[in-house]
Amino acid sequence: MIDVLTSLRAVFAFLVFMSHWGMIDDNFDSHVFFEGYVGVSFFFVLSGFIIAYNYEDRFLQGLKKKNFYIARFARIYPLHILTTLLSAVLFVFPVVIDNLSFFGIANAMGKFVLNLCLLQAYIPESVVYFSYNSPSWSLCCEQLFYLLCPFVFVKFRNTFSLGVIILLVIVLMSFGMWITPENRYNDFWYVNPVLRFPEFLLGVLVYRIYKIRRPNWPVVIYSLIEILCIALFIGFYIMAEYVSLVYRCSVYYMLPIALLILVFSWSGGVVSKMFSNKIFIWLGETSYGFYLYHFILVSLVIRIFNMFELDCEPWLEVLIIFVLTLFVSGISYSRFEKPMNKWIKNKLLKA
Secondary structure, eight states: OOHHHHHHHHHHHHHHHHHTGGGTOGGGOSHHHHGGGHHHHHHHHHHHHHHHHHHHHHHHTTOOHHHHHHHHHHHHHHHHHHHHHHHIIIIIHHHHHHTOOHHHHHHHHHHHHHHHTTOGGGSOOHHHHTSSSGGGHHHHHHHHHHHHHHHHHHHOOOHHHHHHHHHHHHHHHHHHHHTSOGGGHIIIIISOHHHHHHHHHHHHHHHHHHHHOOOOOOHHHHHHHHHHHHHHHHHHHHHGGGSOHHHHTTGGGHHHHHHHHHHHHHOOSHHHHHHTSHHHHHHHHTHHHHHHHHHHHHHHHHHHHHHTTOOOOHHHHHHHHHHHHHHHHHHHIIIIIHHHHHHHHHHHHOO
16 A cells, blocks of 8 residues: 555545535535545545555455455444444434334435445435435445446456546546536435446556556655646635535545545655555554544534533534544454454465
8 A cells, every 4th residue: 555645545535525624614614625535536536545555456356356345344344333333323213213203214224225335326315325424425425436346347458448537437427517507416416326436447447547657756846746746636626616516526626635645656756755654554454444434523513512512612522522533443443344354365265
């Protein structure tokens, strides 16, 4: 794994966390904070790059699909199941119990099963795909990516053809976005796993470009390019306020994210060196937990503050939630995620 890319996961997990600050206080309900959802796009493209980096050559050499699927299951499902159960116990089941009815129980259990199986994002209704632990909708997309990537690695070996396909799909998607009603942007373009798959393919394409040859540039040139890529991304982020939300769901950010991943995968500049230290790498390793826990903890802290009528500066409340999420995700990574990952692989790969 490329250290700097691991570290960048922490940066974009924080952006996703930032996009939910509007739940804490209306002062955070602005473009600067809300736009942090772009972190999801980064994770999808990075997923394509990392999966290709770790598995493409191995698939072409005969890696069994079973082994790959078990490895990915062991990585995403234990924490997903845990956080889904936490959200059910803390937020969903108490409401169902207070308003006992057959319809209420059936509705809650139906959504619960969809969430556990990572199928909720295929239902184009926000009350379904954002139910229970809301950020887990993106895992539905990842699950589809994992299912399809062996086919991509074997059937789309030609890098130029893959690039042409991605370009054509982006054009078609842009037209589809143009004719989509505003009230259905999320339903069709933000959460739909099939329509987020091109971002994964883009990550595979970026990996293949990375694999061709690492440029032999001096550190100063690498550093300049890294800074320019960051500036480009920030420019896209700021100007997004003037772009229709439907394009920002995916296609708008494809170029700056792809360039960020490619340039930082080379790890040749001073910014890469800075992000390759142990603290940033640890933050990146725990970012999956940070991503899945943060929404639960935001909701829980808001409920506690309201219950006890606690008055606190919004920035202090954000800081409390941030530190709490870091602590929980760090403990989870070392005491739950890694042990469960190892245990599942040992059990299923030996079966």
